[in-house]
Amino acid sequence: xxxxxxxxxxxxxxxxxxxxxxxxxxxxxxxxxxxxxxxxxxxxxxxxxxxxxxxxxxxxxxxxxxxxxxxxxxxxxxxxxxxxxxxxxxxxxxxxxxxxxxxxxxxxxxxxxx
Amino acid sequence: xxxxxxxxxxxxxxxxxxxxxxxxxxxxxxxxxxxxxxxxxxxxxxxxxxxxxxxxxxxxxxxxxxxxxxxxxxxxxxxxxxxxxxxxxxxxxxxxxxxxxxxxxxxxxxxxx
Numbered sequence: 001x002x003x004x005x006x007x008x009x010x011x012x013x014x015x016x017x018x019x020x021x022x023x024x025x026x027x028x029x030x031x032x033x034x035x036x037x038x039x040x041x042x043x044x045x046x047x048x049x050x051x052x053x054x055x056x057x058x059x060x061x062x063x064x065x066x067x068x069x070x071x072x073x074x075x076x077x078x079x080x081x082x083x084x085x086x087x088x089x090x091x092x093x094x095x096x097x098x099x100x101x102x103x104x105x106x107x108x109x110x111x112x113x114x
Numbered sequence: 115x116x117x118x119x120x121x122x123x124x125x126x127x128x129x130x131x132x133x134x135x136x137x138x139x140x141x142x143x144x145x146x147x148x149x150x151x152x153x154x155x156x157x158x159x160x161x162x163x164x165x166x167x168x169x170x171x172x173x174x175x176x177x178x179x180x181x182x183x184x185x186x187x188x189x190x191x192x193x194x195x196x197x198x199x200x201x202x203x204x205x206x207x208x209x210x211x212x213x214x215x216x217x218x219x220x221x222x223x224x225x226x227x
Contacts, residue, residue: 033215040123042204042219043158058214090158094215101146101208103215105158 003027004106006091012112013081021076021109023091031094032074033103034058034066036087043090049074081113116141118205118218126224127195135190135221137205147188148206148215149179158204164188175199197227 007022025032030051035043035058045058049068063085065077074093078085088110092103121136139145149161162173169181179190188205205218 035217040219042120043217045214045216048214056214059216092158101210101213101215102148102160102163103150103158107157 004091004093004104006089006106006109008109009107010110010112012114015081015083015113017081019078019081019111021078021089021091021111023074023076023106024072025074025091025093025104026072027093027095027104028071029093029095029104030071031101032068033092033094034064034074034076035090035092036060037090037108038087046076046089078111081111083113085111086113087111116207116209116214116216118207118216120203120205120218120221122221123219124222124224126226128226129197130194131225133190133192133195133199133223135203135205135223137188137190137218138186139188139205139207140186141207141209143209146208146210146213147179147181148208149173149177149188149190150204150206150217152202152204154201161190161203195223195225197225199223200225 004025033048034046044060047066049055052071088108090108091106117140119138147164150158151161152158164171164181172178204220208215
């Protein structure tokens with residue numbers, strides 16, 4: 001079934017450690033996104049990529065980095081995790097053709113930083 | 115910068131009651147508007163969208179939303195809610211199909227049988 005695969009599903013991490021959340025899509029969507037979901041704050045955009053080879057900063061990019069080496073993969077890296085990065089992280093993609101900017105979401109990665 | 119506000123953080127309704135969830139956005143140009151829903155334990159999924167044309171759009175499960183440009187609003191409505199509508203509802207906006215999508219803080223809806 002076509003969709004988005006995120007890994008890991010859940011992770012507990014010590015503060016200061018490096019962590020990469022993986023995201024792969026098989027729909028050949030050109031745009032991909034990373035959001036974090038926090039109670040009372042909804043989904044906030046961390047980084048996005050409109051096409052392979054390009055990335056952009058979202059609303060809350062500090063402490064995170066992304067890369068988009070190919071169409072399918074969009075990993076999110078926390079270089080040195082801090083407790084405030086405890087959250088549920090959602091990867092999403094869209095074809096972003098004119099009139100088609102509808103997001104497909106992954107199942108999420110729950111990250112706890114101690 | 116784009117922003118989205120949602121009027122209610124948590125709404126509690128009895129079954130068969132009518133629902134209206136408020137959404138206002140801030141953006142200066144042409145907008146694409148969305149409502150997404152997250153049922154307990156499930157992925158976020160699209161409920162309905164507005165790109166252009168008729169400002170009253172209909173989505174899945176009997177939901178509809180009305181785009182009022184003069185009020186920068188895109189409120190979600192359903193005439194009669196069911197227990198299965200219990201979920202988190204998110205309003206979202208993007209400037210164009212090539213623009214990033216920004217979400218509101220969400221409204222948690224609890225429907226009591």
